[in-house]
Amino acid sequence: MDLTKRFNKQVYKIAVSTIRQFDEQVTDIEGIIKLTLGEPDFNTPGHVKTAAHDAIDKNFSHYSGMSGLTDVREAATFFMKEKYGVSYQPASEVLVTVGATEAISASLLSILEPGDKVLMPAPIYPGYEPVITLAQAEPIYIDTTPNDFVLTPEMIEGAMKEHGDKVKAIILNYPSNPTGVTYTREEVKAIADVLKNYPIFVISDEIYSELTYEDQHVSIAEFIPDQTILINGLSKSHAMTGWRIGFIFGPKILIAQIIKVHQYLVTAASTISQKAAVRALIEGMNDAAVMKEEYRERRDFVYEQMTSFGFEVARPNGAFYIFAKIPAGYLQDSMKFCVDLAQQQAIAIIPGIAFGQEAEGYVRISYAADLATLKEAMKRIGKYIQSK
Numbered sequence: 001m002d003l004t005k006r007f008n009k010q011v012y013k014i015a016v017s018t019i020r021q022f023d024e025q026v027t028d029i030e031g032i033i034k035l036t037l038g039e040p041d042f043n044t045p046g047h048v049k050t051a052a053h054d055a056i057d058k059n060f061s062h063y064s065g066m067s068g069l070t071d072v073r074e075a076a077t078f079f080m081k082e083k084y085g086v087s088y089q090p091a092s093e094v095l096v097t098v099g100a101t102e103a104i105s106a107s108l109l110s111i112l113e114p115g116d117k118v119l120m121p122a123p124i125y126p127g128y129e130p131v132i133t134l135a136q137a138e139p140i141y142i143d144t145t146p147n148d149f150v151l152t153p154e155m156i157e158g159a160m161k162e163h164g165d166k167v168k169a170i171i172l173n174y175p176s177n178p179t180g181v182t183y184t185r186e187e188v189k190a191i192a193d194v195l196k197n198y199p200i201f202v203i204s205d206e207i208y209s210e211l212t213y214e215d216q217h218v219s220i221a222e223f224i225p226d227q228t229i230l231i232n233g234l235s236k237s238h239a240m241t242g243w244r245i246g247f248i249f250g251p252k253i254l255i256a257q258i259i260k261v262h263q264y265l266v267t268a269a270s271t272i273s274q275k276a277a278v279r280a281l282i283e284g285m286n287d288a289a290v291m292k293e294e295y296r297e298r299r300d301f302v303y304e305q306m307t308s309f310g311f312e313v314a315r316p317n318g319a320f321y322i323f324a325k326i327p328a329g330y331l332q333d334s335m336k337f338c339v340d341l342a343q344q345q346a347i348a349i350i351p352g353i354a355f356g357q358e359a360e361g362y363v364r365i366s367y368a369a370d371l372a373t374l375k376e377a378m379k380r381i382g383k384y385i386q387s388k
């Protein structure tokens with residue numbers, strides 16, 4: 001009996017992750033250094049771990065309410081107010097999710113209908129498109145490469161004119177994975193000023209908000225709270241990827257609908273992780289600061305090295321990625337370039353193509369690795385460049 005034909009056809013349209021494909025090709029190379037992962041190399045802060053131990057000892061082993069424990073929702077709204085000046089009601093305007101990933105899925109599945117279009121600046125994190133595909137909606141990419149990966153109000157206007165009423169939402173992600181680009185207050189406001197003219201949802205994935213190096217992070221929710229579904233979480237700020245804690249903030253009427261999808265996807269986030277999250281958000285409110293200083297040093301080092309090798313790099317101002325253009329005269333197919341680099345010098349970085357067609361010819365380096373590893377990695381990339 002062949003049941004494969006009875007599968008949801010949308011699932012077959014979801015491409016196997018390019019990052020995974022690449023990883024499979026290079027993983028067995030002897031002595032390989034991987035600067036591939038989008039996750040902090042730091043350990044979760046000790047006091048957060050202690051809070052989790054306490055939660056286990058005190059038998060916080062039951063389901064929490066669907067929207068999350070009251071103290072986490074209070075802590076999360078307090079954090080957002082303190083850090084970014086955006087106000088939400090803990091009782092009705094926040095939802096604790098299983099990482100930002102579930103926040104993205106639950107939000108998109110709640111708003112999208114077949115035939116809807118979703119705007120996204122490209123290159124972009126590959127985690128959105130599969131959910132859009134599952135919902136039988138269509139991703140529309142706005143190419144930001146000609147403008148050093150910076151999305152402008154004019155680009156949004158252009159896309160809205162072209163796609164009109166079919167557009168249901170725009171996804172923003174800043175600081176950006178993979179480019180590290182982020183936006184100043186003026187830039188965020190200018191984007192908000194355009195978006196407020198259209199009846200579309202703004203899904204703003206600000207998971208790297210605590211990792212901005214020059215300017216203060218400004219949430220778009222500050223300007224257009226009524227249409228913004230704001231996503232954040234503890235994975236990057238507190239080195240807590242495995243704890244799976246994310247958040248959705250938004251108007252009560254939207255959260256009430258998203259909760260329904262969230263309920264049947266996951267019921268609720270882990271209660272033990274939620275208890276740890278309270279510690280992270282209150283006592284650990286500034287935990288990211290120490291990590292950020294290290295990331296900044298690494299960014300400066302990798303940026304300087306890659307530039308000296310002849311890669312063109314728009315200096316990233318957030319997250320922990322360097323997005324670099326492969327110099328002329330080398331393999332321009334980013335997958336081939338990265339596989340060859342890995343085979344010749346045992347250093348793995350992600351081919352740009354993993355972040356969309358617009359990112360072909362680029363590579364992404366994650367500098368979530370210690371300085372000694374980064375020094376060795378850069379030595380190897382330098383050797384590769386010289387050897388060709």
Ligand code: PLP
Pocket residue numbers: 038039098099100101102125127173177205207233234235241245246
């Ligand atoms: N959004 C972006 C832009 C990311 O880069 C990532 C992880 O790499 C996620 C969401 C997923 O975050 P989480 O681990 O909290 O699900």
